[in-house]
Every structure is written in structure tokens, then in C-alpha cells.
Amino acid sequence: MAEPQDRAQEREELEEIVRSIGRPDAFVLHEVIRRTGNEELRRHGGALFLSAFAAGLSIALSLIVPGVLKRYLPAADWAEVLVRMGYAVGFLVVVLGRQQLFTENTITPVLPLLHDRTLKAAWRLARLWAIVLAGNILATAAIAAVIAHSGAFPPEIQRAFAEISHQTIAFGFWATVVKAVFAGWIIALMVWILPATGAAATFVILLMTWLVALLGLAHVVAGSVEAFYLVLTGEASLHDYLWRFFLPTLLGNVFGGVALVAALNFGQVAPEVEEKKDADGTG
Structure with a gap:
């Protein structure tokens, strides 16, 4: 019974840090995110999967809202800016609802691994990534099937969905990797500063995810709704999904989150982390 009590105490400490930080320095930000990551790594696999599945469903709003806006707004540059703002709605629901999104997990649970650097920490991270990614992708396939075949949306909105979705598979492998690196970098920065x-x-979630949409970047979960929509409507093949979107986007998102944010931001506080570990006798 000691472990749940310890977890409750750590959660209370984390909440106290968040309440009191005001304008925190880099080390305090690191500690807040690391402790949050530890909480996520200790969650039950079933709970993680359900949260990830919920996130995959919610992120479909990042296709639905832009599609509806595109249908009713005129064809103009200013209208396209508003259409792309709709992309942020799915992320707002996921992040504020504390649902598990894979790209957030390229930073939050990575910090405990960088902190501990043990095989156990690596295994816990791999387990979390596998569960969350599986839940996200299965849910995006399910919701894409509903969008494509339920008849809930009229043909003119379906055409808007298709037009938006074709952007996910419109580029070559390495171009998509680069676009995904930038997307992973921006989303991970968002998580770091939240x-x-x-x-x-x-406002921060809206701004950062709107920027991803404005730049036409590639996000492995939000883009999966779009790519699966094309597959399920016969406008793309499963091969297109896997090799033109999923694999390059996954690689880019992970690199952008882990290397450009988690590792670099950890580097700036690493000396303080090691000093604290030595002082605590955990070094």
C-alpha cells in the first residue's frame, strides 16, 4: 500500500511546484516535466491505452473543423488562415483534457530516461510509446471510417475533407521527414513551456498548433486521420499511408521532440541535475 501513498505525495508536491513557480527557471521546468513523465510511466497499461484511444478520436476535430470552415468560407487567402486555425481545436481538446498524444510523449517521459539513464527507464519509455502510439493510430482509423462512411457529413464537406487530406501524402519521403521534424519540435516546445x-x-496551445497548420507540417496522429480518410475513400492506398506518411512522419516527430527539445533542454540543466542527484545520494 506504500506505493499509492508515495505517488499521491509526489502528485501533491508536483501540483505545489506548478502553483508556486510563477516564472520558473529552466531547472524548475525540467523538474515539473520530469515528475509528470514519471507519473505517466507508472500508469496502468489499460488506462494509458484508453486515454490514447480517446486522444485519437479527439484529434479528428483537427480535420472536421477545418473541413467545415473550408466549406463555408470563401476561397481567399484570409479564409485559408482561419481554416487552418481550426486545426488547433483537436489539440486543445487533447491537451486540456489530459489525453495521451504520442508527440507529447516525445518529451515528457523522455526526461526520466535522460535523468536516470538505466535499462529499466528505457523499457518503461518503450512500453509507454508502444501503448500510446497503438491507441492513437487505432482510434484515428476508427474515426476516419466514421467520417468517411457514416453519412454524417454532406458531400460538399466530404470534398473539403479530401482536399485537406491530400496534403498529408503530397510530398516525398524525406520532405515529409523534415516537415515532421519541425512539427515534432514545435509540439515538444509547447509541452516544455506549458x-x-x-x-x-x-492561447499557447492555439498559437503553436496553428503554426503547425499554417506551415503545412506533418503530425503523425492528426495526419493519420487525414491519411486514413483517403485510404477508406479509395483516394489513397495503405502503402501510401505507411510509406508516404506514417513512417517518415513518425521518424521526424520523434527526432524533433527527443533530439531538438528534450535532449537540448536537458543539456542546459544537466549540471544542476547531477549536483542534485549527488546531494540526494542517487547519483
Whole structure:
């Protein structure tokens, strides 16, 4: 019974840090995110999967809302800017609802691995990634099938969905990798700075994910809804999904989140982390 009590105490400590940080320095941000990552790594596999599945369903709003806006707004540059703002809706629901999204997990649970650097920590991270990615992708396939074949959306909105979705498979392998690196970098930066934003969190999520849409970048979960939509409507093949979208986007998102944010931001606080580990006798 000691473990649940320890977890409850750590959660209370984490919440106290978040309440008191004001404008935190890099080390405090690192500690907040690392402790959050430890919480995620200890969650039950079934709970992780259900949360990831819910996130995969919710992220479909990042196709549905832009599609509806595209249908009703005029064909103009200013209208396209508003259409792409709709992309942020799915991310707002996922992040504010504390659902498990794979690209968030390229930073939050990575910090415990960088902190501990043990095989056990690596295994826990691999387990989390596998569960969350599986839940996200299965849900995107399910919701894409509903969007494509339920008859819930009229033909003119379906055409808007198809037009938006074709952008996910319109580029070559390495171009998609690069676009995904930038997307992973931006989403991971968002996760890194969120503990410091307080009441402005909604604005930060909106701004950062809108930027991903404006730049036409590749996100492995949101883009899977679009790519699966094309597969299920016969406008693309499963091979297109796997090799023109999923694999290059997954590689790019992971590199952008892990290498450009988690590792680099850990590097700036690594000396303080090692000093604290030595002081605690855990080094």
C-alpha cells in the first residue's frame, strides 16, 4: 500500500511546484516535466491505452473543423488562415483534457530516461510509446471510417475533407521527414513551456498548433486521420499511408521532440541535475 501513498505525495508536491513557480527557471521546468513523465510511466497499461484511444478520436476535430470552415468560407487567402486555425481545436481538446498524444510523449517521459539513464527507464519509455502510439493510430482509423462512411457529413464537406487530406501524402519521403521534424519540435516546445504559462495555456496551445497548420507540417496522429480518410475513400492506398506518411512522419516527430527539445533542454540543466542527484545520494 506504500506505493499509492508515495505517488499521491509526489502528485501533491508536483501540483505545489506548478502553483508556486510563477516564472520558473529552466531547472524548475525540467523538474515539473520530469515528475509528470514519471507519473505517466507508472500508469496502468489499460488506462494509458484508453486515454490514447480517446486522444485519437479527439484529434479528428483537427480535420472536421477545418473541413467545415473550408466549406463555408470563401476561397481567399484570409479564409485559408482561419481554416487552418481550426486545426488547433483537436489539440486543445487533447491537451486540456489530459489525453495521451504520442508527440507529447516525445518529451515528457523522455526526461526520466535522460535523468536516470538505466535499462529499466528505457523499457518503461518503450512500453509507454508502444501503448500510446497503438491507441492513437487505432482510434484515428476508427474515426476516419466514421467520417468517411457514416453519412454524417454532406458531400460538399466530404470534398473539403479530401482536399485537406491530400496534403498529408503530397510530398516525398524525406520532405515529409523534415516537415515532421519541425512539427515534432514545435509540439515538444509547447509541452516544455506549458507549465510556465498558467492561465495563458489555451492561447499557447492555439498559437503553436496553428503554426503547425499554417506551415503545412506533418503530425503523425492528426495526419493519420487525414491519411486514413483517403485510404477508406479509395483516394489513397495503405502503402501510401505507411510509406508516404506514417513512417517518415513518425521518424521526424520523434527526432524533433527527443533530439531538438528534450535532449537540448536537458543539456542546459544537466549540471544542476547531477549536483542534485549527488546531494540526494542517487547519483
